Amino acid sequence: MTAPAAPAAPDQPAPEPAGPVLSASGLHVTFAGRGGRAARAVDGVDLEIRPGEIVALVGESGCGKSTLARALLGLVRPTSGQVAYHGRPLDYRSRELKRFRERAQLVLQDPSGSLNPRHTVYDAVAEGRRIHNGATPDEQERVAEALSRAGLRPPERFLLRYPHELSGGQRQRVVIAGALILDPEVIVADEPVASLDASVRGEILRLLMRLRDDFGLAALVVTHDLGLAWNIADRIAVMYLGRVVETGTVEEVLSAPRHPYTRALLSVLPEAGQEPQVLAGEPPDPTRIPGGCRFHARCPVLASGRAEAAGVAERCRTEDPGPLPAGGAADAACHWARAQAAGG
Amino acid sequence: MTAPPAAGATADAAPAPRAGGRRPGLPPTVRYLGGRVLTALVSLLAVMVTSFFLFRVLPGDPVTALTQGRAVTVEQLEAMRRDFGLDQPLPQQFLDYCLGMLTLDFGTSYQYRVPVSDLILERLGPTLLLAGTGTLIAAVLGLVLGTRAGWRRGSVMDRVDTGVALTLWSVPSFWLGLLLIVLLASGAGLFPTSGMSTPGVTGPLNVALDVAHHMVLPVATMVAVVYAQYMMIMRSSLVDEAGADYLTTARAKGLRDALVLRRHAVPNALLPTVTLIFLNLGRVVSGVILIETVFAWPGLGSLFYSGLRVPDLPIVQALFVVFAGSVILMNLLADLVYPLLDPRVRT
Structure with a gap:
């Protein structure tokens, strides 16, 4: 990488006029560590995810990227700083948090663990909708639609399956379908393909990119894999010890x-x-x-x-x-x- | 760059046909059931054989014990021995015993001179009532407390509940029983000291109330001593589940914490507890020998105790097989129920 690409390439898209869907400002998350020492997992991070944009958060394990991802979804409360959804600070009262969680979805690394082993594919996918809309007559239709959007076709063949009957890639598609049924604006995916076979990774990543292109979905993809970031992300943030140390478009960061x-x-x-x-x-x-x-x-x-x-x-x-x-x-x-x- | 996105995107979309792994012959369900039933029968056979030798190893001669303090002639002793079949060589006794067991003829009690099966049937009801009630209450109490403690692990409530449960668990049941008798029965006079009923009480409602009154102390003793094991199992299996990703997923979808617990964590954490409950249901029949003895409860436990003192071989042999058999039976039922509860075991 001797000849850096021009920092401002002419074909670079103009900055999005819309404000960020999800943003962190001055975010700190501190855990009480062993022996009374506090672990500063996230130590002052500013980050924005704009509509229709995939941001890759890259770093070694233990650098705080998963904690940052969870804090962005309100699963971990920041010690200081704030998370904002469409510019409004996240409200941690349960009713407000529930409304936020209809719009922002989580996909975890290990699809075997993130699906309840005793729930069928149908239950797993329908759960989000039941939480926010109750049981509606079009539920089955919506579940089938979400499954086919996640690439499980024909959906009818999967409805009554249990997670252990599916392959790893199929399970991760079920998890993604469970997120898609709510028509979220943003997905936070924590190492979404790290536990999958190499042959299946590409398919899941293509799915994420298609969702961005077709539905304007924004996503934060947490990964330790720079190659993966290069393949799917628009922007990248490199994290080291709780802090974002380098940021820019994928081309800027990875080629220069x-x-x-x-x-x-x-x-x-x-x-x-x-x-x-x-x-x-x-x-x-x-x-x-x-x-x-x-x-x-x-x-x-x-x-x-x-x-x-x-x-x-x-x-x-x-x-x-x-x-x-x-x-x-x-x-x-x-x-x-x-x-x-x-x-x- | 590990993931070339040029790979075909549809290869994964077709559900994998599950043709592999099926062996020719019997369908898998029948194989599973057959295997479990066969294992249970083998265990039962082993118990039968053990029972015969186990009680013959015990010191003490039934004939001597039964005639103690009475003037008997050598001929009378010989006649008793012949009567009990104890004059036969051991292999012959074993053969008779096995034939009897297989035809459900448990023989005649040495001390009561009535068929053992009649004795067992007569004592079965009281034992089921006492130990069944106790197990049910202990299981419900243990599961509720264990869920609370496991979900809030490390909280003050967890520590207090766990501490109390383990303290009671380490208390000998006969001592706790005696303590309750001294304090509440003979002391405060709130409850009867022993037995299952008061002579002379008539009318179905009065009898039921009278029996319930007699049950309070033995059941309380039993619950206090055993609920800890349900609690600790439930607590630890809930702690195992508490870190599971699917709980995070459910929370991230907006499910309230109480519902995450009720819909996701508890049903999965209950699975290991099911086996324990079934095993203990099996032990309901053997009752709680010490508690029945302390409270003079007319159940199988006190029958076993009285049989052991002689030793009244037909009684103890038959009860041993019945006790062990009911544990084996309930274990078998647990194995058969498990696939209904856990889809992972089904295939």
Whole structure:
């Protein structure tokens, strides 16, 4: 990745005029950790998901991306900061939360676990509608419609099946059908294909993209897999130790990564065609977030002296580069990258 | 890049035909049922054989015990031995025993001189009444408390409920029974000290009330001592379920917490408890030997106790087989009910 694509390609779509469906601002989620130390799972995140847009949230396991996903759906209450739905702060009173949950749906990693083993496909898909609309005469019709939208055709053959009778891919389609029956505006998918066979992954990802294209569905896809993000996402946010460290369109971030962490992640992909850069140092621990730049202890740029050459090494060790704004412009929370950009 | 989206999108959409895995011959349901019934019969046979030898290993000679303190001649002792069949060589006794068991002829009691089957039938009702009521109350109480504790694990309520249950569980039932008798029966005079009925009470309603009055203390003793096991099983299987993703999914769809518990968590957490309940239903017949003895309840438990003292071999042998047989039967029923409750076992 020597020749970076032009940061503002001419065919880049104009920014969406509509406001974000779901957004986080200054979001912190802290858990009481072992031994009284607080784990800052999410440590100041601004993020926006706009209508008809797939945002990939990428990071190592334990970086807080699943917690962020759950906080966006109101399943975890933020310690500070807020989640907003169409610009209005999320209301955690049960009646308001229920209304919100009709519009935003969750898809989890393991479809075997996210389906109740004793409920038929019909029960699983109809559940959301029953919660919000009660039992209606057109229920069966709607269930069948949701199943075929999720790619399970003919739907009648699946209605009375139990999850254990289906393949992994079929189960994940059932989970997605259960989300689609409510005509949601946004889906938060936490590693939606990580537990599936490689042959099935592509199909599920294509389904998500088709839902975006045909129904204007917005989605946040949490993944540790940059290749997956490249394939389906419009925008990408790279997360490290509770903070988004680089953000931008997929092309911007993946073809011209600025943050040393993103570069390291990309370098280990087999397609990268460059020397894999294995990160040294301790794995990230959210109970002990280092001062200065949270990545500095493992940062290859700092270790190799290039940060010193750019004159930012001291700032790397002592000054937090701060959270990135949710605006969407390509940006990296890195003193060195900013110095490079400023210096030309 | 692991997921080339160019792969065919419809290959997964067709339901996989479930032709594989089916063996020729009997349909799977019949195979399942047949297997379980066969296992149960083998267990029952093993119990029968064990029962014969187990009580002959016990010290004590029935003839000596029954004639203790009385002047009897050697001829009379010989006659009794012949009468009981104890003069035969052991293999012959075993053969007679097996033939009797297979024809449901349990022999005649040494001490009561009546057929054992009559004794068992006469004592079965009181035992079923006492232990059945106790098991039912203990199971319901345990399931309700266990659900509460498991759903709010680590809360003050969980700790208090669990602590109380485990304390009572570790109390010997005969001691608790005696304590209740001393405090509430002979002490405060609120309840009768023993037996199942007061002589001279007539009229169906009065008899029922009288029996219920006699039941309070033995049932309370039994419930207090055994409800902990239902509670702990329910609690731990609910704790196992509490982390399940499908509960998160249901919550994310907007289902209220109470309904997540009732519709999703409890039905699944009940599955392991079903086996326990069935096993304990089997043990209802063997009653609660100690409790029946302490409260002089005229059930199978006290019959077993009286048979054991002699040893009255026909009684203890038959009761052992009946007790074990009812556990085996209920276990079999649990296996047969399980597929109805859990679709995963069905195929």
